[in-house]
Amino acid sequence: MRHPKVSDCVDVFDALWPPALAESWDSVGLAVGDPDSEVRSILLALDPMDAVIAEAVVLGADLVFNHHPLMLKPVKSVNAATLKGGAVHTLISNDIALFNAHTNADSARGGVSDVLISLLGITDAEPLTPHTAGIAASAEPELPATGIGRVGDLPQPTPVRELARRLAAQLPRTTTGVRIAGDPAATVTRVAVCGGAGDSLFDEVRAHGAEVYVTADLRHHPATEALDTSNRREGGLEIIDVSHWASETVWLNAAAEALEAEFAARGFTVSLQHSAVNTDPWVERY
Ligand SMILES: [Zn+2]
Structure with missing residues (x-):
């Protein structure tokens, strides 16, 4: 068994959640990363929030698989001082790829x-x-x-x-x-x-x-x-x-099972881990 490259991971993701099923306004696929890099571990999360990216750095994950896109609207700069640019910088400087399956994962x-x-x-x-x-x-x-x-x-x-x-x-x-x-x-x-x-x-x-x-x-x-x-x-x-987060986070368990089977069927070994970060934004009610 060998470790997949980022491009092999993209092939697996696209087989399970074909990008052709995404809505026309959506942004899906590989957002950050070198297709030739090796992937030993993948972190699964719903949102590419800073806390999730920080978790990926601490865990040494090579790829973050998200549901929601980091860059749904076009950006004109990845200046590290901006919201999106800061995330892109942290990912690249830690050699972490970012992929998302959004409305294609809703549709499949x-x-x-x-x-x-x-x-x-x-x-x-x-x-x-x-x-x-x-x-x-x-x-x-x-x-x-x-x-x-x-x-x-x-x-x-x-x-x-x-x-x-x-x-x-x-x-x-x-x-x-x-x-x-x-x-x-x-x-x-x-x-x-x-x-x-x-x-x-x-x-x-x-x-x-x-x-x-x-x-x-x-x-x-x-x-x-x-x-x-x-x-x-x-x-x-x-x-x-x-909750939006709750309604979608249950899918990540099914996604992990499907990924496990698909990577194994293609002769790849890769560790899959669920993010421990709860990205539901609401924390208290009175
Ligand atoms: Zn959603």
């Missing part, structure tokens, strides 16, 4: 929303917004459709309150916790989820006949308008809001 089968909906016992969910590459792929029967969000049916009708409690028990504990909008006692079967910020998908959620929507970062106006829209139609929509 076994991705962020698949893991989130599986916490509720739903394993055969379909995308809320199918990806066009996924539609082409679904012509092959063994390749199911990909896309953002998931919708599926619970084995039996369940009160919204019970679903919120299940999520609270299975997601890492966060300051903002798990919150319900609408009727906590409503009994629902059809569930839509979107890991991360999902308040732009209410139309798709309704179009799929979902009775409850689980997502994160819900703002006041989209939430209140979604409740009113639902109340004026047949069948309401209840909402469960979870």
Whole structure:
């Protein structure tokens, strides 16, 4: 068994979370690093925050695998005194590569929303917004459709309150916790989820006949308008809001398993470690 190069790692990441599945506005792939450098250890994290990069330096990691991009918007300088430039400098001066799989990891089968909906016992969910590459792929029967969000049916009708409690028990504990909008006692079967910020998908959620929507970062106006829209139609929509970090960090466990298998299948040995840094920004509530 040999250690992969950064370029071998990129091949593995791209096989599991094809960059073609990323949204057009997104920034995915190798952000920092020399494709020819050897990789003995990889640190898995959700956010490329300074504390995560500092952790990678202390651990001697050769590559940081992130979900969220360091540079989503173009930067004109990597001056070390700037927010992004400081991170790039620390990474390069410690010979650490940085890679991220973002909306391609949301869209792929076994991705962020698949893991989130599986916490509720739903394993055969379909995308809320199918990806066009996924539609082409679904012509092959063994390749199911990909896309953002998931919708599926619970084995039996369940009160919204019970679903919120299940999520609270299975997601890492966060300051903002798990919150319900609408009727906590409503009994629902059809569930839509979107890991991360999902308040732009209410139309798709309704179009799929979902009775409850689980997502994160819900703002006041989209939430209140979604409740009113639902109340004026047949069948309401209840909402469960979870922490953005919590909704996505559970995916990293599935990602680590998939990476372990894929590196081994290609004859590579590399150590995978989860970041111990909690990048949920909220630390207290009163
Ligand atoms: Zn996110």
